[in-house]
Amino acid sequence: xxxxxxxxxxxxxxxxxxxxxxxxxxxxxxxxxxxxxxxxxxxxxxxxxxxxxxxxxxxxxxxxxxxxxxxxxxxxxxxxxxxxxxxxxxxxxxxxxxxxxxxxxxxxxxxxxxxxxxxxxxxxxxxxxxxxxxxxxxxxxxxxxxxxxxxxxxxxxxxxxxxxxxxxxxxxxxxxxxxxxxxxxxxxxxxxxxxxxxxxxxxxxxxxxxxxxxxxxxxxxxxxxxxxxxxxxxxxxxxxxxxxxxxxxxxxxxxxxxxxxxxxxxxxxxxxxxxxxxxxxxxxxxxxxxxxxxxxxxxxxxxxxxxxxxxxxxxxxxxxxxxxxxxxxxxxxxxxxxxxxxxxxxxxxxxxxxxxxxxxxxxxxxxxx
Amino acid sequence: xxxxxxxxxxxxxxxxxxxxxxxxxxxxxxxxxxxxxxxxxxxxxxxxxxxxxxxxxxxxxxxxxxxxxxxxxxxxxxxxxxxxxxxxxxxxxxxxxxxxxxxxxxxxxxxxxxxxxxxxxxxxxxxxxxxxxxxxxxxxxxxxxxxxxxxxxxxxxxxxxxxxxxxxxxxxxxxxxxxxxxxxxxxxxxxxxxxxxxxxxxxxxxxxxxxxxxxxxxxxxxxxxxxxxxxxxxxxxxxxxxxxxxxxxxxxxxxxxxxxxxxxxxxxxxxxxxxxx
Amino acid sequence: xxxxxxxxxxxxxxxxxxxxxxxxxxxxxxxxxxxxxxxxxxxxxxxxxxxxxxxxxxxxxxxxxxxxxxxxxxxxxxxxxxxxxxxxxxxxxxxxxxxxxxxxxxxxxxxxxxxxxxxxxxxxxxxxxxxxxxxxxxxxxxxxxxxxxxxxxxxxxxxxxxxxxxxxxxxxxxxxxxxxxxxxxxxxxxxxxxxxxxxxxxxxxxxxxxxxxxxxxxxxxxxxxxxxxxxxxxxxxxxxxxxxxxxxxxxxxxxxxxxxxxxxxxxxxxxxxxxxxxxxxxxxxxxxxxxxxx
Numbered sequence: 001x002x003x004x005x006x007x008x009x010x011x012x013x014x015x016x017x018x019x020x021x022x023x024x025x026x027x028x029x030x031x032x033x034x035x036x037x038x039x040x041x042x043x044x045x046x047x048x049x050x051x052x053x054x055x056x057x058x059x060x061x062x063x064x065x066x067x068x069x070x071x072x073x074x075x076x077x078x079x080x081x082x083x084x085x086x087x088x089x090x091x092x093x094x095x096x097x098x099x100x101x102x103x104x105x106x107x108x109x110x111x112x113x114x115x116x117x118x119x120x121x122x123x124x125x126x127x128x129x130x131x132x133x134x135x136x137x138x139x140x141x142x143x144x145x146x147x148x149x150x151x152x153x154x155x156x157x158x159x160x161x162x163x164x165x166x167x168x169x170x171x172x173x174x175x176x177x178x179x180x181x182x183x184x185x186x187x188x189x190x191x192x193x194x195x196x197x198x199x200x201x202x203x204x205x206x207x208x209x210x211x212x213x214x215x216x217x218x219x220x221x222x223x224x225x226x227x228x229x230x231x232x233x234x235x236x237x238x239x240x241x242x243x244x245x246x247x248x249x250x251x252x253x254x255x256x257x258x259x260x261x262x263x264x265x266x267x268x269x270x271x272x273x274x275x276x277x278x279x280x281x282x283x284x285x286x287x288x289x290x291x292x293x294x295x296x297x298x299x300x301x302x303x304x305x306x307x308x309x310x311x312x313x314x315x316x317x318x319x320x321x322x323x324x325x326x327x328x329x330x331x332x333x334x335x336x337x338x339x340x341x342x343x344x345x346x347x348x349x350x351x352x353x354x355x356x357x358x359x360x361x362x363x364x365x366x367x368x369x
Numbered sequence: 370x371x372x373x374x375x376x377x378x379x380x381x382x383x384x385x386x387x388x389x390x391x392x393x394x395x396x397x398x399x400x401x402x403x404x405x406x407x408x409x410x411x412x413x414x415x416x417x418x419x420x421x422x423x424x425x426x427x428x429x430x431x432x433x434x435x436x437x438x439x440x441x442x443x444x445x446x447x448x449x450x451x452x453x454x455x456x457x458x459x460x461x462x463x464x465x466x467x468x469x470x471x472x473x474x475x476x477x478x479x480x481x482x483x484x485x486x487x488x489x490x491x492x493x494x495x496x497x498x499x500x501x502x503x504x505x506x507x508x509x510x511x512x513x514x515x516x517x518x519x520x521x522x523x524x525x526x527x528x529x530x531x532x533x534x535x536x537x538x539x540x541x542x543x544x545x546x547x548x549x550x551x552x553x554x555x556x557x558x559x560x561x562x563x564x565x566x567x568x569x570x571x572x573x574x575x576x577x578x579x580x581x582x583x584x585x586x587x588x589x590x591x592x593x594x595x596x597x598x599x600x601x602x603x604x605x606x607x608x609x610x611x612x613x614x615x616x617x618x619x620x621x622x623x624x625x626x627x628x629x630x631x632x633x634x635x636x637x638x639x640x641x642x643x644x645x646x
Numbered sequence: 647x648x649x650x651x652x653x654x655x656x657x658x659x660x661x662x663x664x665x666x667x668x669x670x671x672x673x674x675x676x677x678x679x680x681x682x683x684x685x686x687x688x689x690x691x692x693x694x695x696x697x698x699x700x701x702x703x704x705x706x707x708x709x710x711x712x713x714x715x716x717x718x719x720x721x722x723x724x725x726x727x728x729x730x731x732x733x734x735x736x737x738x739x740x741x742x743x744x745x746x747x748x749x750x751x752x753x754x755x756x757x758x759x760x761x762x763x764x765x766x767x768x769x770x771x772x773x774x775x776x777x778x779x780x781x782x783x784x785x786x787x788x789x790x791x792x793x794x795x796x797x798x799x800x801x802x803x804x805x806x807x808x809x810x811x812x813x814x815x816x817x818x819x820x821x822x823x824x825x826x827x828x829x830x831x832x833x834x835x836x837x838x839x840x841x842x843x844x845x846x847x848x849x850x851x852x853x854x855x856x857x858x859x860x861x862x863x864x865x866x867x868x869x870x871x872x873x874x875x876x877x878x879x880x881x882x883x884x885x886x887x888x889x890x891x892x893x894x895x896x897x898x899x900x901x902x903x904x905x906x907x908x909x910x911x912x913x914x915x916x917x918x919x920x921x922x923x924x925x926x927x928x929x930x931x932x933x934x935x936x937x938x939x940x
Contacts, residue, residue: 009727080688087660192666194683195859197787323786333857336693340774343695343725346718346907347756347921351818351837353908354883361888362813471795496807503806508799514809514875536810 035062047291053079054210102240115163166236212331220299223319232267265297374419379451384408411437422592426609434618444473478508482555486567488547499535524553545576658736667705674863679829686859697856699772714749719757719921760925763849771834773855778822778832822873844870899929
């Protein structure tokens, strides 16, 4: 019977999976991508997948990128799904960004900051012009860059392990609200606790830290453009390696377990009137994520600020609406749901057809309900 | 006549409030912001009775606290102190200030009605005029479609809205007609108490007059007790048998409307009456 | 990094997650129709592809269970195949079946099997939208209050407005259903045909929304009624011919009482076929057996 719906679902799936694998490997002259190549030469992609995946493993992130053929949403998903099957062995204490081994720190607020500005590796001032010599690049070229880099004058200058926060100076002057003692409060764990709105700030920060870069950017940008008025000043943006400690299994003393590359952004925004008549202080926004992803960190800091405004005064635009922002920035969720519409909806559509036929019928008869 | 509403010591302060708030504000001081803590005393120690079938007027300038009293009585806001007993019905008197959200909603849906100055607060513009009336009937537990259609069309006839417009959206109506739909909606469950908040403000004089006539007719026909809040002496003169005068959150004068208007005792009332002449 | 294949735990998700989900299930059963929030893990398939139902299935499944997975009533739909395969891969020793009667745990998308379920069977729904109020209110915190107060007037107004504008209720699937006289649930995108079958059923119905992170339940022998205006009868999908008034029959098994899917033909006409493939096959077998006897 020709009208029977496609049967053989299992075979179809298998063939589709094989087709995907063929697409990735079809040029048999090429050598397979090495994870090491992805980690170094595609470090921007790696950063993005690490932060959206919410699991810091450069090795697994590189494998995910390879397996997902470079699709960031898919690659981040591999990390998330893997995480679901991992038992929790322990928890780190709350770490402060001031412990970071900095490779880049800039402040838009002050020309000179304690410890100095460090431009570090940034694409900000690269002229976006094609370098056609990269079309033919070899190992020799790589070594030359390395040699040049290490021969740069001043390379042997000692720089401190850590730098003070720009915010500390403002805080000392009393221009900022007192710091919440984050170490005292256990942060909300979005992977283990149900979300019930309104959420604590730490939950919002966690959701945004894993947020899809483009989504966080779009929502943050909407506020900057005029659907909101946070008007941030970047007090400090830093990129670097944050040492992670875990309690020693016997002594309970913190032991360094490794370090993770992170981007952290702190913005200062205009002050609010205080109900209790205390002198006005600046307001703050905080953003941080795995890897190097500066646009995401800046937008996250703006959204942290805008949602605080929304919580206090009621949201007057999307970026101030906690539910709107936090339920729509996750790439894994939005991508999954958007693609699910491709799945069969025969039953629901049959039901829709029934309603429209019945309604047309009623309209045609001039039926008076 | 029996009282339907007993209001005692109703107080609402915006802000953190302190012990000095009440003493440091009010008509004698001439302000409602507490100099100690900066809180705003929206209304304080408001007490009055509303009799069955009576229309009580509350008059005052903007910021006098009259709309706060309405918001508190309709349980859209929480009082800091005071109570408001609603009588009538089979059950014993209910303190409106002591209800939880669900109880407040149920009481509002069944026994109270409100007409706002801005019809956008009282009507949903995404649904038809009839749907707005239906919503209130559905909230009060009537789920019969044909009943709801009948009641809604009767109410629209009664409030002089063409029944042919019943299935149109309120946004396509004139200002006066939107107010009539609001009134029809408020009346749909035959409330014991109807609150009218500046219902004619902003309308043409001729439209105002017809709406005020309608309110008077409804009161005579249905015997609904009403509180009318306005800054317009004309509205008070026409509708209210008794009037409260409010200033900086306090009642400064009360009495029969004619008496208050002809022989105002408080300086503020005198000023108000003089300015209207 | 250890390149040897890591052993995946039985049921894929870790024990802590399973415990949380089981606790949420108990709460959902205790408060029929209440949307119990849970943290919801990411699964190896995309959100929207049944990750909520899958987490319920994986938290409940034991080695003695027999699992059936259907999508649109069919065991052979790609999504059903994929989920069944995953359950087989991560739950060593668990049997799967295509037969409704043999299954102890059935995960479904968009249908309730035609054959009435028994007390010893559990039906797990995949849920895209857990909240029936979302069609009238987008803010979740507000919706939570409305549910708490049992305030469904805005949904009822939607029915009123439908009658005014279309002379028919236009809600086709995901029909709001009131459980145990209080909470109104979104029964997942099942057709209206299946809604009355939730009422006083002997089996447990569990609903899992992965992306929206909610679990809710219709316990056995519980009241489940579609939200209606009292004098406008609830209508299920009509499978009768508009002119003759005859009910369409399944082209394959001849059933005239099952939910049918429509297949458009090249000549513009339609033929109809059972959406529940196991039911259809059973009908066919029964007919063939009867013929064999004769």
